[in-house]
Amino acid sequence: MLSSVFRKTIWDRRQGYVWWAAGILAITGITLAFWPTIQADSETLSELIENLPEGMLSLFGAEDAGAFLTGPGYVNGRVFASVGSFIAIFFSISMGTAAIAGEEDTRTLDLLLANPIARDRIVLESFAATALLTSVLAAVVWVTLVIANPVFDVELSVAGITAASIGMVLLALSFGSLALMIGALTGKRPLTIGVAGGATIATFFINGLAPLVDSIAWTQKLTPFYWMLDHNPLATGFGWQLLVLVAATLVFLAIAIWGFRRRDVTV
Amino acid sequence: MTSVIRTTDLTKYYGKIRGVEHLNLEVHRGETYGFLGPNGAGKSTAIRVLLDFIRPTTGTTEVFGLDSTAHSIEIHRRVGYLPGELAMYDKMTGHELLRYFGALREVPDLAEAHRVAAMLDLDLSRAIRSYSSGNRQKLGLTQAFLHSPELLILDEPTNGLDPLIQQAFYELIGEVVAEGRTVFLSSHVLPEVERIADRVGIIREGNLVAVASVAELKERAMRRIELRFAAPVDTTAFDGVPGVRSAVSGDSGRVIELQIEGSVDAAIKAAAHYEIVNLVSHDGDLEEAFLAFYSAPEEAGRAQ
Numbered sequence: 176m177l178s179s180v181f182r183k184t185i186w187d188r189r190q191g192y193v194w195w196a197a198g199i200l201a202i203t204g205i206t207l208a209f210w211p212t213i214q215a216d217s218e219t220l221s222e223l224i225e226n227l228p229e230g231m232l233s234l235f236g237a238e239d240a241g242a243f244l245t246g247p248g249y250v251n252g253r254v255f256a257s258v259g260s261f262i263a264i265f266f267s268i269s270m271g272t273a274a275i276a277g278e279e280d281t282r283t284l285d286l287l288l289a290n291p292i293a294r295d296r297i298v299l300e301s302f303a304a305t306a307l308l309t310s311v312l313a314a315v316v317w318v319t320l321v322i323a324n325p326v327f328d329v330e331l332s333v334a335g336i337t338a339a340s341i342g343m344v345l346l347a348l349s350f351g352s353l354a355l356m357i358g359a360l361t362g363k364r365p366l367t368i369g370v371a372g373g374a375t376i377a378t379f380f381i382n383g384l385a386p387l388v389d390s391i392a393w394t395q396k397l398t399p400f401y402w403m404l405d406h407n408p409l410a411t412g413f414g415w416q417l418l419v420l421v422a423a424t425l426v427f428l429a430i431a432i433w434g435f436r437r438r439d440v441t442v
Numbered sequence: 443m444t445s446v447i448r449t450t451d452l453t454k455y456y457g458k459i460r461g462v463e464h465l466n467l468e469v470h471r472g473e474t475y476g477f478l479g480p481n482g483a484g485k486s487t488a489i490r491v492l493l494d495f496i497r498p499t500t501g502t503t504e505v506f507g508l509d510s511t512a513h514s515i516e517i518h519r520r521v522g523y524l525p526g527e528l529a530m531y532d533k534m535t536g537h538e539l540l541r542y543f544g545a546l547r548e549v550p551d552l553a554e555a556h557r558v559a560a561m562l563d564l565d566l567s568r569a570i571r572s573y574s575s576g577n578r579q580k581l582g583l584t585q586a587f588l589h590s591p592e593l594l595i596l597d598e599p600t601n602g603l604d605p606l607i608q609q610a611f612y613e614l615i616g617e618v619v620a621e622g623r624t625v626f627l628s629s630h631v632l633p634e635v636e637r638i639a640d641r642v643g644i645i646r647e648g649n650l651v652a653v654a655s656v657a658e659l660k661e662r663a664m665r666r667i668e669l670r671f672a673a674p675v676d677t678t679a680f681d682g683v684p685g686v687r688s689a690v691s692g693d694s695g696r697v698i699e700l701q702i703e704g705s706v707d708a709a710i711k712a713a714a715h716y717e718i719v720n721l722v723s724h725d726g727d728l729e730e731a732f733l734a735f736y737s738a739p740e741e742a743g744r745a746q
Contacts, residue, residue, distance in 0.1 A: 177534075177542040187533065282529035285495055286585075290546040291519040439456075439496040440528045442486070 179288075180297055184304035186274070192333035194309060199262045199312050203319040206253040206263045208343035210246065211329045217244050227261075234383030246329035247410040250320070256404050261375070264342050267309045267351025268371045274362030275435060276367040282292055284440055298432050302355055309347045313340045331409065337415075339406035345420035346403040350375050359435035399423060445507075445621045446624045448493060448594050451657070454487050454503035459509055461487035463648045464501070469626050476639030476656075477628040485628040489597050492742040493523060514651030519547070522586035524627070528578055535575075536566035536581050540588060547589050555588040557663045561610050575602040583611065594618060596627040600634055612638055636660075662701035666724040667700045667709065679715070684708040 176186045213220060224232070224243055232243070235252040241247035253259070275297070278284040287297070311332055317340040326332045354371035362368065378398035385395040394403045406414035447469035454461035455690040462484035469475045470672050490496045491503050494514035503510040505517045511701045531539055539556045559566055563595040573581065579602045600608050615625055615638050628634050635642055636656055654662075663686065669675075674695030682684045685719060686709050702709050706723070713721075 177538055178545040180546070183542055219596070281532075282527055285490070285493075285525045285529055286523075286530070286582075288495055288523070289493060289518055289523040289525075289548075290543060291515045291548075292546055293515055438495075440490075442490075442525075 179300060180292065181300035183268070184301050185273070185308060188270070188308060195262060195312060196267045199259055200315050200319060202252055202258045202262065204323070205322045206250060206259075207319070207327045207329065208236060208250050210249060211328055212242070213249060218437045220244065230384055230387055234277045236378070247331055247335060247407075250331060251282045251339070251404075251407065251409045254316060254320075255343055255409055256309030256400075260343050260346055261430065262401075263309055263312050263347035264311060264350045264375050265372070266280060266304055268354045268368065268375070269349040270305040270308065271351040271356075271366045271371065272300070272358055272364060273353055274298070274305070274358060276354075276362055276364040277281035279358075279362035279417050279441060282442060283326040285442060288440060294435050295432050296427070298355065298359060298435055300426050302352065302428060302431075305351050305355070306344075306348055309351065310344050313344045313347075316340055316343065332412070335409045338411075338413040341413070342403045342420075345417050345424070348400050349399045349420045349423045349427070352431070355426040356434070359431035360384050362438070362441055363389075443552075445469060445504075446471050447475075447489065447503075447505055447626060448507075449491070449503045450501055450535060452488065452491060452503055453494045453499050453604045454491055454496065455499045456482075456493070460484070460648045461496075461499075462491075462645070465641060465645075465648075465650050467650065469624060471624055472622045472640055473640045474615065474625040474627070476635030476642045477626065477645065478630070478632070478635050478642050480630055481647035483645045485645060486597055487648075488645075489526070489595055489626075489628060492595060493518065493521070503589065519589075521589035521591050522594045523583045524586045524596040524599055526601075528601075529580055530573075532552070532571040535569050536564065536584075539570065539581065540566065540585060544584050544587060549589045552588065552713075554590050555584050558587040558614065559584045560609055561614060562575070563638045576604060579603055580607065583614075587614065591623070593626065596625065598629060599627050599629065600629070608634075609721045617634060636709075645695070661704060664704060665702045666720040667702060668720075669698045669700070669713050669718060670720040671696050671698070672719055675716050680709065680712055686712075 177183050184380050219424060221244055235243075235256050242253060251363050275284070278287060288294070315334055320329075320331060320336045320340075323329070324336070350371055353374060357370050358364070358366045379400055382395050382398040382404070384402035395405075402416045402419040406416045408417070418423055443479075445468045447467060449465050450466040452467070453463050454467040454617075455460055461727060465488055477488070486540065487496070491498055491506055492510055494510050494517070499513060506520060508517055510517060533543075534542070536559070538561075540552050544552050546552055546556070549620055554564075559580070560578040562583060564584060566581075568577075568580065570581065579599075583599060585682075600611060603611060618625055625638075627639070636659075639656055641653065641655050642659060644654075654718070668691075675691075675698060675699060676695065677691050679691040680689040680698070680700060685702045685704050685706065687703055688699075690699045691697065692699065698713065699711075700709055
């Protein structure tokens, strides 16, 4: 297992990972389990929801009150536009941080770099491990939804589940690669976690609230959440918008490699 | 003589903070070079430039004749490194760390690492988390020897090792040297360098103030000779004798203690005019020579 940086990065997660997977499984499962209740009480709920401020709906990825009471709208709001994605994002950030900033923080980076491996490879293999384990989290969501969809009668399509799950991975990796980039540029762990975590929260709210104010509505398009959620992949399937997330990730990775190549490593 | 390490006018500043200045180091193939200086003098800075962890502000560094930035991977392949600020992967066991680095170095055969670990009396099956600082140091050394590198760069290698294990470490260095490999080690512990190094470079505040062979340093070092005579002898007998820096008498003139720099030949010949009952020579202390460099930088400049 300890035969490359890639494998070692996965090995490092052997204890904590199961809890991330359990968390995302739980949130998906609980969401589905409540669907029959929500559907049964849809009249009361729709009154309640209509009285909610517009911002609340917008935050959880619903365009109008009705959207929350459809199967795809409900699952999207709970899993893909909020808690589920947050789990994937924070996991990805934690791996992106551990890669370089984490090793520098624990002072093991000198020892690692003394081996005959290029700095580029450390960045790329760490990212590959992050991508793989983040994808497995999304796969847990995918499997849960595909299996439970007919059971709870949520009316999701497999194509939609697939597109949204891929979207979740790409959304998480855009933040994970941001963390990797800040770590590669600065080597400072608290800064990396702070900036990447702060960016997640800030862009989540910007995406949800900016459309309510015309003058700043355009800022929504600067957030990864917009490119993941606005075209509603769970309902409509794969959209080209997800490629923007791929592009952002590649840019962050390229800057990470460029920055780490030329930087002094601290002790 | 081929040089394994060569720095040319190497200067490294961290912002405004001085690392090293105009450092010209040369380490020859097959020698043991002791890089001596107090903490903060710039030893680790120089070493970390050699390994391309940090980049020179100006000047160049070469290892095996290869530029240390452009060819860092090739250099790393042939160098074993012990960091001065040693930290380890706490979640691993000693075995796991060696397996990992063995794989990264494409040296799956860990026989040499196991041999070194056994020599240093290190239990590899335990989690690194539970290691004492001495055990961490042993593991740091073990991984540096793992691939039988042709150059060992060891930053403060005996930190935290008890005397018995230090002995084993000296044996290891002896083996390496016998095989014609090169050792570059930093230290602030004089007796250690005196014991294993062929040459010593003394660094102070980022500048290399002196390079000398250990034999040369010993030559420069003051010796103290205690002479006991059958009858009282006047200290004037040693006035103007080459090498004698001071002569002090005791026991009503029956004992004379001489401070001698360099050869003792003239002093012994002068003493031989009298009947000598006993002679005790206290060997030259490298520490004194070292401190002489420190207190007299101008002189050190000449020595260079």
